[in-house]
Amino acid sequence: MSILSYNGAAIMAMKGKNCVAIAADRRFGIQAQTVSMDFDKVFEMGPNLFIGLPGLATDVQTVLARLKFRLNMYELRENRRIKPKTFMSMVSNLLYERRFGPYFVEPVIAGLDPKSGEPYIASMDLIGCPMETNDFVVSGTCSEQMYGMCESLWEPDLAPDDLFETISQALMNAFDRDAVSGWGAVVYIIEKDKVTKRMLKTRQD
Amino acid sequence: MSERYSFSLTTFSPSGKLVQIEYALAAVAVGAPSVGIKATNGVVLATEKKQKSILYDEHSIHKIEPVTKGIGMVYSGMGPDFRVLTQRARKLASQYNMTYQEQIPVDQLVQKVANVMQEFTQSGGVRPFGVSLLLAGWNADEEKPYLYQCDPSGAHFAWKATAMGRNHVNGKTFLEKRYSDTLELEDAVHTAILTLKESFEGQMTEDNIEIGICDSTGFRRLTPSEIKDYLASVS
Numbered sequence: 001m002s003i004l005s006y007n008g009a010a011i012m013a014m015k016g017k018n019c020v021a022i023a024a025d026r027r028f029g030i031q032a033q034t035v036s037m038d039f040d041k042v043f044e045m046g047p048n049l050f051i052g053l054p055g056l057a058t059d060v061q062t063v064l065a066r067l068k069f070r071l072n073m074y075e076l077r078e079n080r081r082i083k084p085k086t087f088m089s090m091v092s093n094l095l096y097e098r099r100f101g102p103y104f105v106e107p108v109i110a111g112l113d114p115k116s117g118e119p120y121i122a123s124m125d126l127i128g129c130p131m132e133t134n135d136f137v138v139s140g141t142c143s144e145q146m147y148g149m150c151e152s153l154w155e156p157d158l159a160p161d162d163l164f165e166t167i168s169q170a171l172m173n174a175f176d177r178d179a180v181s182g183w184g185a186v187v188y189i190i191e192k193d194k195v196t197k198r199m200l201k202t203r204q205d
Numbered sequence: 206m207s208e209r210y211s212f213s214l215t216t217f218s219p220s221g222k223l224v225q226i227e228y229a230l231a232a233v234a235v236g237a238p239s240v241g242i243k244a245t246n247g248v249v250l251a252t253e254k255k256q257k258s259i260l261y262d263e264h265s266i267h268k269i270e271p272v273t274k275g276i277g278m279v280y281s282g283m284g285p286d287f288r289v290l291t292q293r294a295r296k297l298a299s300q301y302n303m304t305y306q307e308q309i310p311v312d313q314l315v316q317k318v319a320n321v322m323q324e325f326t327q328s329g330g331v332r333p334f335g336v337s338l339l340l341a342g343w344n345a346d347e348e349k350p351y352l353y354q355c356d357p358s359g360a361h362f363a364w365k366a367t368a369m370g371r372n373h374v375n376g377k378t379f380l381e382k383r384y385s386d387t388l389e390l391e392d393a394v395h396t397a398i399l400t401l402k403e404s405f406e407g408q409m410t411e412d413n414i415e416i417g418i419c420d421s422t423g424f425r426r427l428t429p430s431e432i433k434d435y436l437a438s439v440s
Binding site: 078115 | 303304305306307310313316346
């Protein structure tokens with residue numbers, strides 16, 4: 001039994017043309033038993049900044065709360081919205097503080113720069129090692145399946161609607177090949193002036 | 206060892222003042238003059254650096270110190286207190302950089318430094334710092350220059366132009382007349398030198414004043430030869 005696959009999750013983020021997308025499954029399970037199909041794993045941290053937290057569910061909730069606290073303090077102190085890259089450093093710092101007793105989450109970050117609107121995606125491991133890419137990032141129990149799907153379906157400069165189709169197909173077909181993730185999916189398309197949240201109709205098994 | 210005080214040495218007087226802070230401000234007011242001017246494209250800091258004897262190796266000590274690549278500070282008052290605050294400011298700036306992988310904005314650093322100064326007015330067994338600081342920095346996000354002052358009390362405020370130390374009242378009056386919102390960095394340096402000259406006794410040379418400038422490329426102290434060029438255009 002691996003701690004990171006105790007609850008099961010599948011999250012990915014992709015870059016498009018002046019937009020980013022972040023998508024996650026909705027299953028909350030305890031090993032083989034599915035407990036709920038409306039468990040949120042993607043959270044809004046700012047108007048154009050989202051974080052996805054796959055991994056141990058208790059740590060998902062705790063890291064979210066602690067991160068929200070730090071982010072609020074930052075925005076109050078500095079009187080400005082945080083940049084996605086700076087937010088990534090903040091998350092990395094939070095995770096590394098627990099280097100020898102880590103939080104079992106491997107976050108995925110997606111957002112647009114508050115000033116320039118430039119798309120940004122990043123992921124990191126459970127002790128805060130960051131990875132910034134220009135195409136896609138994945139994290140969860142079916143990461144290998146997700147990497148395969150993204151690698152074949154993704155192409156650069158997709159428009160928001162095309163990005164939605166691409167990320168939906170990539171996520172769904174990946175978590176359908178994993179026993180502990182799936183049971184519904186949510187997709188956020190983040191553009192400069194609006195965020196669209198869509199639920200996907202998926203296999204409920 | 207020595208007895209540890211558990212009470213604060215800075216206590217209120219019946220009139221509602223903190224006398225130790227007033228005295229600290231008096232120490233600042235007899236210190237060497239320093240000037241800060243904010244221009245449209247940068248900030249200039251200047252200070253008098255007169256040594257008590259010609260035997261001093263004047264280039265071994267600096268009154269204008271960088272805190273980060275984009276922020277510098279100068280003081281009026283007690284040199285050793287400035288040294289301690291510079292070290293603290295640098296550490297605070299570095300810690301911010303370590304957490305956020307981003308250079309600390311000037312206004313954030315000012316708040317942290319001012320907080321340190323305030324702690325020393327409300328802690329046991331310590332005295333307030335005998336310096337007022339001028340911090341100059343370039344805000345990369347907003348692409349604007351900023352000039353801030355920190356007092357021994359921990360109060361901090363932003364300035365367009367100001368003078369501290371000996372003769373600061375005359376200095377500020379001089380700046381009120383000379384300052385304009387359209388001032389560029391070159392003119393600001395010129396004006397800073399003239400402001401220092403108002404309270405300068407004797408001949409101003411490149412060895413007895415220090416100038417630092419901050420613009421979009423960062424903060425740096427001017428070399429003596431650069432100062433010499435500016436002085437030539439003044440006299």
